[in-house]
Amino acid sequence: MSSISLHNKQFAPYLPAAEITTAVQELGARLNADYADKQPLFVAVLNGSFMFAADLMKEMHVPCEIAFIRVASYEGTSTTGEVKEILGLREEIEGRHIVILEDIVDTGHTMRALLQTLRAKQPASLEVATLFIKPECLQHELDIRYIGLSIPNEFIVGYGLDYDGLGRNFPDVYKAF
Template identity: 80%
Template sequence: MNPDHISLHNKQFEPYLSAARLATAIEKLAAQLNQDYADKTPLFVAVLNGSFMFAADLLKALHIPCEISFIRVASYEGTSSTGKVQEVLGLTEEIGGRHVVILEDIVDTGHTMRMLLDTLGDKQPASLEVASLFMKPECLQHELSIRYVGLSIPNDFIVGYGLDFDGLGRNYPDVYKAV
């Protein structure tokens, strides 16, 4: 049973999206990807740490040959974006000529995604797309074309299902929003 409210550091959070709602969104994304990549073998590049649950559940729902790799970037401090993106752990696979799909937990300002699209695009993949579980359209500061979006949400600070507040909260199967 999931708690009615959670407390992380100095903040309170209330239930926002259930694990069942997340599973439905992921199933829809998987169906799109299964169709769009039916004749390809895409490389999924999951952005750590936040996307680990999303990436695991999405790949379990795919029925196409595919590979996965992980990169780590950071642009958050506490509850707000620093606006600076630092690549911490880079991609080791050769992606030239490959179909690449970046897996991200959430796109809000778009700083991280802009940097990733530019960096990976320079390596000349056959195609480069983004699949994000969450998107905050009102927060975008970059023009981005994100083909695969699980859920568009308002500008609420959320935790759970891989998303954290200063390291805490990733382990919850549901998503909570700050109150």
């Protein structure tokens, strides 16, 4: 892993792909155990969670489905604080076991709004599985049961996360410097 340049920013190596793979496998094992008899619907939040969702689905050994939604709250390297739903969920979720798949939870604005919207549709259960969480950034109290890696407040790219559209394709994760 060597440093990369995206737009006008430099990024240093942070987390190798092997560490991410281990975190995804551990999440998969927990979800398989917890949803063994429930046939969950995984709701992946695009665009950032696409790699995480794909790799996690490969770890799932229980009957399950996946759907995709798209929300946005970022511009550049900072959150706008405003959540905009771009592409909505078409599947009926009432009475179903739902697991939201998110790449990263930092302020919690997006996740709070998403949980509120989905709870109104009366699922049987509603949980969040996030690959990354930044505890020191959280501005909302969220009960997130499935966390891959807890990280400090660093702006990261790679493994689906981007900086203004670039960097999602890297298997490793890099942090801004």
